Amino acid sequence: MPATRLEDVIVPELFNPYVVNRTTELSALYQSGIIYNDSQMDILASQAAPTVNMPFFEDLTGDCCSYCEYAVF
Numbered sequence: 001m002p003a004t005r006l007e008d009v010i011v012p013e014l015f016n017p018y019v020v021n022r023t024t025e026l027s028a029l030y031q032s033g034i035i036y037n038d039s040q041m042d043i044l045a046s047q048a049a050p051t052v053n054m055p056f057f058e059d060l061t062g063d064c065c066s067y068c069e070y071a072v073f
Contacts, residue, residue, distance in 0.1 A: 029035045044052050 024030050024037075027035075044054075
């Protein structure tokens with residue numbers, strides 16, 4: 001009697017994008033808005049280059065924290 005195997009049911013070309021999208025949707029970071037999809041990053045990530053030059057970022061502004069890392073509270 002022939003058996004159904006996992007490789008007969010799951011087609012990687014169809015299943016992998018679903019898993020990636022579903023994982024993103026369920027991510028607490030994504031749901032909170034801390035991270036989001038960006039079309040420019042999608043373009044960079046889809047290229048076949050071994051390295052990607054990322055744009056620079058600005059340092060955070062404002063005062064330092066008012067607590068000392070080594071202080072005992």
